[in-house]
Amino acid sequence: MKTAKWLESIIPSPTLAVNQKVMELKSKGKKIISLVVGEPDFETPEFIKNAAIEALKKNYTKYTETQGIIPLREAICEKLKRENGLNYEPSQIIVTCGAKQAISTDLEKVATTKTKVLILNNPSNPTGVLYNKDELLKISEWCLNKGIVVISDEIYERIVFSGRKFVSVASFSDAIYNNTITINGLSKSHCMTGWRMGYAAGPKNIIKAMSNFQSHFLSHITTFVQYASVEALKNDSFIPKMVIAYEERINTTIELMKKYMPLSECVAPDGAFYIFPTVNKYYGKSCDGKTIKNSVDMATFLLEAANVAVVPGLAFGMDNNIRLSVATSLEEIKDGLAKIGQALGKLK
Ligand SMILES: Cc1ncc(COP(=O)(O)O)c(C=O)c1O
Structure with missing residues (x-):
């Protein structure tokens, strides 16, 4: 059976596509630090899960x-x-x-x-x-x-x-x-x-x-x-604690970026859980015969050389940047940034 031409023109969501690749690599046993996902690393609160279970028991199906x-x-x-x-x-x-x-x-x-x-x-x-x-x-x-x-x-x-x-x-x-x-x-x-x-x-x-x-x-x-x-929707008391954690991670990442990504610049975020640094000052540099020319090359290089997954800025129409998500633990963030630093250090 053939797919219609217009269907073939639909490409997957770039962030979900990177995430898919990370999951594939992880399933093959590769240890990848993922700074990709746009979802909280905190679990759904118990009271919400219990409300879903109650609804099922009441046959709200x-x-x-x-x-x-x-x-x-x-x-x-x-x-x-x-x-x-x-x-x-x-x-x-x-x-x-x-x-x-x-x-x-x-x-x-x-x-x-x-x-x-x-x-x-x-x-x-x-x-x-x-x-x-x-x-x-x-x-x-x-x-x-x-x-x-x-x-x-x-x-x-x-x-x-x-x-x-x-x-x-x-x-x-x-x-x-x-x-x-x-x-x-x-x-x-x-x-x-x-x-x-x-x-x-x-x-x-x-x-x-x-x-x-x-x-x-x-x-x-x-x-x-x-x-x-x-x-x-009746209870939001757990949100401020998460926001404090995201802010701490953002601040830590910005500090570590000065050390490990010295050629990058970024706007300090006011919210959400992403950082969007520029990486274009690394473009034109090479490692093992491969030259980084754009954000997709950079994301591929970081995945292969540092085992760290990030989203190429091209996914947002900004080819000079990469997106890092801090919706993961501080330990992973610190480890990931150090590995990014080592990989960037190999670029000549
Ligand atoms: C700006 C923005 N809008 C919407 C969504 C999608 O949210 P939902 O999970 O509710 O579809 C996302 C998810 O990453 C997002 O970043």
């Missing part, structure tokens, strides 16, 4: 509403009001298979040849930069004036470091609220990457269109995951 069960959409509305100053009603919410699906579904439904969309990811993956209120206001007003819809991907909103304050774009004015689709989920804040729970909040007609679309290809997300998510 049948079809639900496409947009998600009402108690979950109510819990999301309460969260958006409490934490983000946003007033939504359940009909303006759709629960999706992770935030990723909410983003692609929006594009599918909203973007036409005439409509333009700005995807604003704050705090940012891969840089960790957090936009402040003035910057966001300028961006969102500019979009409004140009008739550009804002998709605000706020998946890392809870992971912001000391002294910084996250604000939701849609909270600025009624006009901006009506021009914004807010995307979020529990993957990063509640360590629930594999549960696939995300959501979108926005104007009723857009959410309705997304729901119609979702009804055909997904129906809805897993029923007992929805019930567990209602409980998850």
